[in-house]
Amino acid sequence: MNFDLDQEHELVRSTVRAFAEERVAPVAEELDRESRFPYDLVGELAELGLMGMTIPEAYGGAGADTVSYAIAIEELTRVDSSVAITVAAHHSLGTLPIFYFGSEEQKQRWLPELAAGRKLSAFGLTEPGAGSDAGATRTHAELRDGEWVVNGSKIFITNAGTDITACVTITARTGEDEISNIIVPNGTPGYEISKPMKKLGWRASDTRELSFKDAAVPDENLLGPRGQGFQQFLEILDGGRISVAAMGVGLAQGAYDLAYGYAQERQQFGKPISKFQAVQFKLADMATELEAGRNLVYKAAWLKDQGRDFALAAAQAKLFTGELSNRAVNWALQIHGGYGYMDEYAISRLYRDQKILEIGEGTNEVQRMVIARHLGV
Amino acid sequence: MKIAVCVKQVPEGNSRIDPGTKRLDRSGEGALNGFDANAVEEALRLRDATGEGEVVLVSLGPAKAQDVLRKALAMGADRAVHVSDETAGGSDLVATSYALAKALEREGADLILFGQQAADSDGAVLWAAVADRLRLPVVSQAAELTHAGGKLTIKRQTEFGYDVIEAPLPAVVAVSDAINEPRYPSLKGIMGAKSKPQETLSLAELEIEPERAGEPGSRTEVYALSDPPARADSRKIDDDGNAAQAILDFLAEKRLV
Ligand SMILES: Cc1cc2nc3c(=O)[nH]c(=O)nc-3n(C[C@H](O)[C@H](O)[C@H](O)COP(=O)(O)OP(=O)(O)OC[C@H]3O[C@@H](n4cnc5c(N)ncnc54)[C@H](O)[C@@H]3O)c2cc1C
Numbered sequence: 001m002n003f004d005l006d007q008e009h010e011l012v013r014s015t016v017r018a019f020a021e022e023r024v025a026p027v028a029e030e031l032d033r034e035s036r037f038p039y040d041l042v043g044e045l046a047e048l049g050l051m052g053m054t055i056p057e058a059y060g061g062a063g064a065d066t067v068s069y070a071i072a073i074e075e076l077t078r079v080d081s082s083v084a085i086t087v088a089a090h091h092s093l094g095t096l097p098i099f100y101f102g103s104e105e106q107k108q109r110w111l112p113e114l115a116a117g118r119k120l121s122a123f124g125l126t127e128p129g130a131g132s133d134a135g136a137t138r139t140h141a142e143l144r145d146g147e148w149v150v151n152g153s154k155i156f157i158t159n160a161g162t163d164i165t166a167c168v169t170i171t172a173r174t175g176e177d178e179i180s181n182i183i184v185p186n187g188t189p190g191y192e193i194s195k196p197m198k199k200l201g202w203r204a205s206d207t208r209e210l211s212f213k214d215a216a217v218p219d220e221n222l223l224g225p226r227g228q229g230f231q232q233f234l235e236i237l238d239g240g241r242i243s244v245a246a247m248g249v250g251l252a253q254g255a256y257d258l259a260y261g262y263a264q265e266r267q268q269f270g271k272p273i274s275k276f277q278a279v280q281f282k283l284a285d286m287a288t289e290l291e292a293g294r295n296l297v298y299k300a301a302w303l304k305d306q307g308r309d310f311a312l313a314a315a316q317a318k319l320f321t322g323e324l325s326n327r328a329v330n331w332a333l334q335i336h337g338g339y340g341y342m343d344e345y346a347i348s349r350l351y352r353d354q355k356i357l358e359i360g361e362g363t364n365e366v367q368r369m370v371i372a373r374h375l376g377v
Numbered sequence: 378m379k380i381a382v383c384v385k386q387v388p389e390g391n392s393r394i395d396p397g398t399k400r401l402d403r404s405g406e407g408a409l410n411g412f413d414a415n416a417v418e419e420a421l422r423l424r425d426a427t428g429e430g431e432v433v434l435v436s437l438g439p440a441k442a443q444d445v446l447r448k449a450l451a452m453g454a455d456r457a458v459h460v461s462d463e464t465a466g467g468s469d470l471v472a473t474s475y476a477l478a479k480a481l482e483r484e485g486a487d488l489i490l491f492g493q494q495a496a497d498s499d500g501a502v503l504w505a506a507v508a509d510r511l512r513l514p515v516v517s518q519a520a521e522l523t524h525a526g527g528k529l530t531i532k533r534q535t536e537f538g539y540d541v542i543e544a545p546l547p548a549v550v551a552v553s554d555a556i557n558e559p560r561y562p563s564l565k566g567i568m569g570a571k572s573k574p575q576e577t578l579s580l581a582e583l584e585i586e587p588e589r590a591g592e593p594g595s596r597t598e599v600y601a602l603s604d605p606p607a608r609a610d611s612r613k614i615d616d617d618g619n620a621a622q623a624i625l626d627f628l629a630e631k632r633l634v
Contacts (some may be wrong), residue, residue, distance in 0.1 A: 007447055011567045014408075014448070018560055049564030062564035 005067070012068045013075055015181065019048065020079035025304035028080040032205035032349050035196065038083055038204055039160055045083075050156050051090060051117025055099055059107055066239075066301040074297070077250030077273075078257070080201050081353035082204035086249065088243035089158035089205075090114070094121030097181065101224035106183070110167065117202045118168035121202040123310035125233055126208055132366050135230060139212060140173040141182055147216040148174075148182055150191075156211040160186075161193040161208040168210065171229050179229035183221040190215035203351035204370070240361045241318040242304065245297045248357050249290065250320025251350060256286045259348045264336075274285035283332040288326070293321040311361040312374040319367035322358040329354040378430040378525065378548075380420040381486035383477060384413040384449055386442040387497040399599040400467060401497055409445040412492025414452075414559035416552050421453045421560075425522055431455045433472070435480050437465060437473055442576075450570040451562030454541050457573070458484070462580040464591045472594035474506035476630050480512060480581040491551040493518065501551075506550035516572075517551040 005013075023044060026096040031038055045051055053069045057059025069091070076084035095114045098106055098121070113119040130136035139152025150172055154160075158169050174180040175347045184191055225230060228324035260283060263274035273279050296317040303310035329351045340347045358364045382566075386391035386407040393402045409417075420432045434449050434457040436442050448458040460480050468476065470566075481489055494501035501517075508515035520539065533540040534553055562570075580590050604621060614623045628634040 007444065008567055008571065009446060009560065010444070011451055011570070012564070015451075015562050015567065047563070048561055053564055057565065063568055064564055068564075068567075 001318075005071075005317070009156055012064070014069050015048075016072045016075040017078070017135070019044075019130055020076050020083075020111070024076065024079045024083050028083070028204075029343075029346065031080075031082060033203075033343070035198070035203040037196075037206050040088065041083055042086060042120070042164070044318060046088060046117025050087060052095060052111075052115025053091060055115040057112060057167070059099065059111035060113075060247065061111075066242060066304045067298060070242055070301040073243055073246040074250035074253070074294075077247040078254040080204075080249060081247065081350070082202050082335055084247055085158060086120075086185075087200055088240075088247065090120050092240045092243045093123035093236060094159060094167075095358065096184060096239060097232065097253060098183070098222060099122060100235070101181065101228070101232050105220070106223070110183070113166060118164070119163055120164050121158045121166055122157050122160040122168040123233075123236065124157045124160065124168045124170040126156050127153060127235075128155050134171070137171050137173055137179055142251070143174075144216075146219045148172075148210040148219065148221060150182065150184060150217070152212050152214045152327055156197070157208050157210055158266075159206050160210055161196065162206045169223060170212075171211075171233055172230075174226055176277060179233075180228040181223040181229045181232050182217060182224050184212070184215060184217055185221075187365045188215050190216055200355065201349075202356055226304070235360055236288065238314050239304065241314040241367075242297065242300050242310075244357055244361045245293075245300065245314065245317035245321045248325040249294045249297050249317070251357065252286065252290050252293065252321070252325040253353075255325070255328045255332035255350050256290060258345075258350070259283065259286070260334040262336050262339075262347075267331065276317075279335055282335060286328050286331060289324045293317070293324045296320055312371065315362070315367045315370040315374070318362065319364055319371065322364055325354050326358050333374055378421065378427070378488060379484070379486045380423060380430065380432050380450070380488045380490060381481055381484050382416045382432060382454065382490045383481075383504075384434050384436050384492075385447055385495050386436070386438050387412045387495055387516060389397040389620075392497045394602060396602060399602060403439065403441075403483045403544055407441055408493055409448050410495045410497075412494060412496075412552065412554055414446075414492070415451075415554050416490040416557050417449045417576045418494045418557045418559040419519075419522055419552055420488075422557065423488070423522070423554055425453075426524075432599070432600070433458060433484055434478050435477060435488065436460065437464070437468070437476050437480070446575065447570050448562060449565040450573045450575070453562075453566060453587060455573065457575040459575065459576050459577045460501065460580070460583065462590070464581060466594060468590060469539050469595035469597035470500060470503060470506055471596045472590050474510055475581065475589055475594065477503075477587055478510035479585055480578065481507065484584065485547075487546045488524075489513070489547070491549065493551050495554050497630065504549055504551040507559040509548070511589040513547055513549050514544045515551070516544055519550050519552045520555040522550060522552070522556065546627055578606060 049062035052061035053064045057063045073088050098110050111230035114121050141148040141150045165186050167183050169183050190213045192211045196303050197207045263279050264272050266273045298316045300310050333347050333351050339345050387410045389406040389408045395402045424430045432454040432456050437460040491504035516531045518534040519531045520534045523530045529544045531542045614620050
């Protein structure tokens, strides 16, 4: 048994923490206020190799393990969720499916640009009528004269509409009881992308509605064998949950750090509010839950790196950290009092950025369903 | 060009002196000294400008100092030499400069870079002592460094502007933080650092006599430690809405405005 991280992991943490504090923190409030996509930061993250972390070097990635990836996402989220989800969605939802299921040709075509972060990619699963029930996909694709002709729509798709987005991988019905994944390049005639959706949090991240009207892509854009789409997206979501769970820990840590600092500065009744037991107990609970949540996330990531079954651990980590981050931002804002309700205080942004962690990549209820299925009930 | 960069691990955050040993408490988290990161960055730029040469790191420090060597390797340095020996603990300027000079002699680099000073002790003299032992020219406070035609041109920051100094190689240069903005290690750099050559040397391997290392080899003795005197004649003003006026009155009273 060993709880020490490797030297590489520590170095990933200190590097990403420094980057987040020095480069992201100064602009996070402004990006959020203006709902502005962080192109410059994505460029810098790409330079550092953070956009394609676990993709092997042969395809232009950094060849890091999942634990390093989780640490990086955690450290980014500690400072800003919009930037973190941009990285996480691109890496785990957009790029990994092509790496996992793509043919050698598809990998050669897409991965070098995506792993290097020069281009972004998205994964389009959710539809207006298919959310938690993702298998209810109605978007369909028909093979006509060597082309897949796609019709349908998707909603809430992260990274789909930036100036540097290369493609979206969508789930589509390719037969009566058959779902397949298909890569649709941006710019495909008939593929339309809405304006950015306006949202409570994650404001600097790109979220779009997609519509497909006879959008035709070449036959070879089918990802993996026909009819494997359902299996494939379940596998992608399993891994994606580690990202979102890492975000939960990072967000809770960020909220804790803000509250910890504020509690020592703010004086009431003649002393710092950190001297009141009610405040101390909140901090003590947060620190304890953080420790538990972080261990769950790292364990799920570690299992994945060992090539072992990690689906249950990932669902548990996602559920627990989603809920713990909710408690953490709530307590942290409470410790800030009225100041925490003001835009000038970062905790107000962290508070808004939290809720989605209990919804995206499977709601809390869906995680419980997944966990219960693993329990065999 | 072969460039050696001396790097040091310093305690992160505020450093604390252990009243028992009268030494700096190095038990907490450590970080690469900021000025040394500037020195590493400058070495990498000089190497990459010509596309040839080698950047070798030299550090004297406990086993934990491995971490900062790993970071500098991840930034792009080629190789690391870690002088680590229990008997080196408590080395002052005299003993440290001796040990480093021995390690540097073995490397025979064309250029030896230092950070101007270390964040823990803020001595800002080690490079001078090492240069003296190696009998090499030394330039400090370097804010710009160019290498052409076998010699160095250094813009040296002074109180009133810049001196421009030329130096033949080999030479020792101590850089200021104005010289560059150190890069972040890239993920590829981090993953690749482990497989770069790293050697750990004991004092004996460098043929350093035990009496010239650690406390026996040091000439500095700490007699006593005490808190800095409380600032005399200070006044705390609580803001009850009239703080600005109170500050103004205070300054006027002192005839400062
Ligand atoms: C900002 C943002 C970014 C997103 N990015 C992406 C993306 O990049 N790609 C993508 O494909 N999707 C994305 N999504 C979609 C996200 O994954 C879905 O919103 C999520 O899966 C929930 O689906 P839904 O919104 O349709 O909610 P519903 O499925 O309609 O759920 C509504 C409520 O009913 C509950 N519920 C549903 N079924 C059950 C049941 N059987 N038992 C108990 N409770 C149930 C849910 O838990 C929830 O509380 C994103 C969403 C947001 C908000």
